Amino acid sequence: MTTVLPNLAASVSSFAKATEIETRSPNQQLLPLTAKVNDFDRLEIGGCDLSDLVQQYGSPLYILDENSLRVACQQYRDAFKLYYQGRSQVLYASKAWNCLAICAIVASEGLGIDIVSGGELFTALEAGVDPQNLYLHGNNKSREELEFALASGCVIVVDNWFELRTLNQLAESLNHTPRIMLRITPGIECHTHEYIRTGHLDSKFGFDPNEVEAVLEFVAKSPTLNCLGIHAHIGSQIFELQPHQDIGQVMMQWFKVADDKFGLKFTELNIGGGLGIRYTESDDPPSIDEWVKTVCEGVTKACQEFNIALPKLLSEPGRSLVGTACVTAYTLGSSKTVPNGRTYITIDGGMSDNPRPITYQSQYRAIVANRMSSEANQTVTVAGKHCESGDILIKDIKLPQTQPGDILVVLDTGAYNYSMASNYNRIPKLAAVLVQNGEANLILKRETYRDLIRQDCLPERLSLAERD
Numbered sequence: 001m002t003t004v005l006p007n008l009a010a011s012v013s014s015f016a017k018a019t020e021i022e023t024r025s026p027n028q029q030l031l032p033l034t035a036k037v038n039d040f041d042r043l044e045i046g047g048c049d050l051s052d053l054v055q056q057y058g059s060p061l062y063i064l065d066e067n068s069l070r071v072a073c074q075q076y077r078d079a080f081k082l083y084y085q086g087r088s089q090v091l092y093a094s095k096a097w098n099c100l101a102i103c104a105i106v107a108s109e110g111l112g113i114d115i116v117s118g119g120e121l122f123t124a125l126e127a128g129v130d131p132q133n134l135y136l137h138g139n140n141k142s143r144e145e146l147e148f149a150l151a152s153g154c155v156i157v158v159d160n161w162f163e164l165r166t167l168n169q170l171a172e173s174l175n176h177t178p179r180i181m182l183r184i185t186p187g188i189e190c191h192t193h194e195y196i197r198t199g200h201l202d203s204k205f206g207f208d209p210n211e212v213e214a215v216l217e218f219v220a221k222s223p224t225l226n227c228l229g230i231h232a233h234i235g236s237q238i239f240e241l242q243p244h245q246d247i248g249q250v251m252m253q254w255f256k257v258a259d260d261k262f263g264l265k266f267t268e269l270n271i272g273g274g275l276g277i278r279y280t281e282s283d284d285p286p287s288i289d290e291w292v293k294t295v296c297e298g299v300t301k302a303c304q305e306f307n308i309a310l311p312k313l314l315s316e317p318g319r320s321l322v323g324t325a326c327v328t329a330y331t332l333g334s335s336k337t338v339p340n341g342r343t344y345i346t347i348d349g350g351m352s353d354n355p356r357p358i359t360y361q362s363q364y365r366a367i368v369a370n371r372m373s374s375e376a377n378q379t380v381t382v383a384g385k386h387c388e389s390g391d392i393l394i395k396d397i398k399l400p401q402t403q404p405g406d407i408l409v410v411l412d413t414g415a416y417n418y419s420m421a422s423n424y425n426r427i428p429k430l431a432a433v434l435v436q437n438g439e440a441n442l443i444l445k446r447e448t449y450r451d452l453i454r455q456d457c458l459p460e461r462l463s464l465a466e467r468d
């Protein structure tokens with residue numbers, strides 16, 4: 001496992017050669033797998049010097065390590081092959097970061113994609129992903145989104161009665177037989193932030209266990225709906241294995257009820273995502289391999305117990321695929337030391353490119369990428385540039401002495417950063433580059449000021465130019 005910050009020179013790995021089989025689980029690292037310190041004492045990822053990337057593509061900048069993302073995809077895929085005797089399919093939960101390049105990479109690794117809106121569906125289709133491998137979620141899909149989904153041929157994961165009835169009607173009127181799954185609240189508790197916990201009973205997502213039998217009856221009687229099976233997701237950034245062991249038992253009970261009481265022969269089970277990643281030294285998530293093994297054992301055991309054939313097993317990891325693969329490089333500007341208080345150093349971004357600290361009190365680690373061997377001998381707080389006192393990315397972190405112009409790299413920003421980004425304070429969204437073997441490719445252009453007003457409308461009567 002990667003060692004502890006702030007002794008960073010030791011914590012970065014040597015560059016993984018293309019032919020090497022990577023055995024480290026990306027989600028257990030603080031840095032992308034290809035991170036190393038180069039001869040100029042600067043941080044490299046994917047063979048690219050981060051200071052050079054900032055020079056070329058501007059600051060702040062998301063930098064995505066292709067190797068880390070691909071290795072994580074391969075580890076999920078290989079582990080399911082190893083531990084599960086039935087068919088399996090890993091879906092990338094693209095809410096973590098949905099864009100053309102990432103959809104294309106994960107699809108090229110054989111993964112399907114979980115999408116939650118018309119916009120995510122559109123992006124995946126534009127990236128060339130086969131709609132057979134797309135699964136649409138959402139607890140309030142609009143009629144337009146449902147029509148779009150029906151036309152595309154993706155699987156629709158039905159969340160509630162309103163959606164089930166609307167979809168049934170739509171499918172009938174359009175003469176479609178959509179492939180659907182049913183999202184069930186499994187009633188499994190886990191320890192994570194309450195905003196990213198979804199499996200407990202008091203959740204806005206999915207059918208309550210009390211209503212599942214009525215739902216199964218409705219589906220069994222519908223001549224139009226082709227129900228493949230059921231889905232559950234218990235939450236995100238989870239380090240415990242037990243909830244993912246239990247989910248097999250809970251879900252296979254519903255397979256049995258569906259068959260015994262309603263003659264529904266389900267063939268697919270989706271157990272969601274949720275495996276956590278290492279944001280700080282004290283985070284200790286299980287590896288991808290351990291998580292998959294646990295899930296497979298749980299489902300296999302439950303199938304034996306209920307005497308049911310192994311279903312096709314789907315999973316939906318997001319954070320553990322893309323989280324560690326990306327870092328965000330910022331340029332340091334002003335600083336302030338409060339008498340007898342904290343020292344604030346300020347970056348040229350903040351809560352608009354990474355809203356997780358202000359939303360979930362998430363913790364991050366950072367390093368000064370242009371002076372990697374400097375001793376971390378001051379405690380500082382990394383502040384963003386937005387007009388919000390809570391716009392603090394990292395509180396009380398040990399860093400080397402810094403100066404304006406230094407490149408501060410915040411680690412593990414691949415998941416729920418770009419996808420949750422905003423234009424708060426009319427700050428343009430960042431560019432992103434994909435790095436691999438010393439090559440960098442732009443995958444998201446930086447927004448311009450012009451982009452910021454592209455959707456603005458100025459009614460003619462308000463035009464200042466026309467006034468005397």
Ligand SMILES: Cc1ncc(COP(=O)(O)O)c(C=O)c1O
Nearest residue numbers: 093233236273274316317318319
């Ligand atoms: C339905 C569903 N599936 C999968 C995920 C992915 O979770 P994670 O990124 O923790 O793997 C989420 C995220 O919350 C989700 O809501």
